[in-house]
Amino acid sequence: MNRQITLASRPAGYPKESDFNLVEVPVPAPEDGEVLVKTIYLSVDPYMRGRINASKSYAANVEIDEVMIGSVIAQIVASKHPNFQVGDVVNAGIGWQEYGVAAGDGLRKIDPTIAPISTGAGILGMPGLTAYFGLLEIGKLQERETVFVSGAAxxxxxxxxxxxxxxxxxxxxxxxxxxxxxxxxxxxxxxxAFNYKEVTDYHEELQKLLPDGIDVYFDNVGGAITDVVFPNLRIKGRVVICGQISQYNLEKPETGPRFLWNMITKRARIEGFLVSEFADRHAGALVEMSEWLRQGKLKYHETIEEGGIESAPAAFISMLKGGNIGKQLVKIADID
Structure with a gap:
């Protein structure tokens, strides 16, 4: 049998474990061009919160009783695709379940000789690529500029x-x-860096730590911290909107200051993005990032919940509340 986590109800505020169900269904069989995979690591990510709301997002929402959306690091256990063999490790978008069928053409092989396979869902996966393209392409980073990052851990x-x-x-x-x-x-x-829960005046803190202003702000959080960035931008500053996790679980929208006049005086730019926009360049970016990792220029931390598929909702909720350092994963099984 294949155990899955499905959506039981749409959350109000922070999700609760009761918003999810653990169900069992038969293990599926692949058809031509497909593979059957066994999940090793399940990725839980902030974007998933928006996908379980009723309101429209940039992609289809998860419906009630559907398997929770998500990416996994998995091992192929049966293949009907010529480019994949049993035992290959891949990144697949099968959601929160122990086994799943995926189209071979949509898979990315994970090379275990470069780094631990878990990194394929983290620094050498979607989060790492998001950082790379968000900073370098959307933020147009130049050498010797000043950068401020919210949600920096x-x-x-x-x-x-x-x-x-x-x-x-x-x-x-x-x-x-x-x-x-x-x-x-x-x-x-x-x-x-500063602990935003301990600082009472964000504007004063930014002026102290970045007295000459901010060239690039990489925003993962939104809310009050983001509001005070705008008057602290340098001329031609860039604001990269990647996430707004401080807002995802609010039952009522916050009322913030009207800051857009700063974009006139600073001649600055705000732009949001999705990492999928750069899909045709992911492979090249991963080559460069893998080399940085090999050289020790990039480091990473993973927060891994060891409790199997049934612990995925708790790990997801913990991540939304800031319980993780680095990438949050759930370990589902051992690799063969």
Missing amino acids: GAVGSVVGQIAKIKGCRVVGSAGTDEKVAYIVDELGFDD
């Missing part, structure tokens, strides 16, 4: 800061615990 933000350091920039981050602040400064090499 997360799977995306932690990579953004390190790439900015590789490019010779000054980097400051915000995070939600002293442990996370120490991690991004002492382990990842950020120039400075």
Whole structure:
């Protein structure tokens, strides 16, 4: 049997474990051009919160009683595709389940000789690619600029800061615990950081840590921190909107200041993006990032929940509340 996590109800505010169901169905069989995979690691990510709302998003929402959407690192156990063999490790979008059938043409092979296979869902997967293209293509980062990253200890933000350091920039981050602040400064090499839960005046803190202003703001959080960035931008500053996790679980929208006049005086730019826009360039970016990883220029941390598929809802909720450092994964099975 194949165990799956399905959506039981649409959450109001933060999801609850009761918003999900654990069900059992027969293991499916692949048809021509498809493979059957066994999940090794399940990825839980902030974007999933928007996909379980009733309101429209950039992609189809998860319907009630449907399997939760998501990406996995999996091992092929049966193949009817000429390019994939039993035992291959792949990144597949089969959702929250122990087994799934996937079209071979939509899979990405994971090379276990480069790094642990779990990185295929983290620094060498969607979060790493999001950081790479968001900072370099949307943010148009130049050497020796100043960069501020919110959510800097997360799977995306932690990579953004390190790439900015590789490019010779000054980097400051915000995070939600002293442990996370120490991690991004002492382990990842950020120039400075602050605990946003302990700071009472974000504007004053940014002026202290980035007195000459901000060239690129990489926004994973939204809310009050983002509001105070705009008057602290430098001329021709860029704001990269990657995520708004502080807003995802609000039952009523926050009322914030009207800041867009700063975009006139700063002649600045705000742009959101999806990493899928750069799909034709993912392979090349992963080659470069793998080399940075090999050279020790990139580091990563994974928060792994070991409780199997039934622990996925709790891991998801914990991630939304900031319980992770780096990439949040759920281990489902051992590799054969």
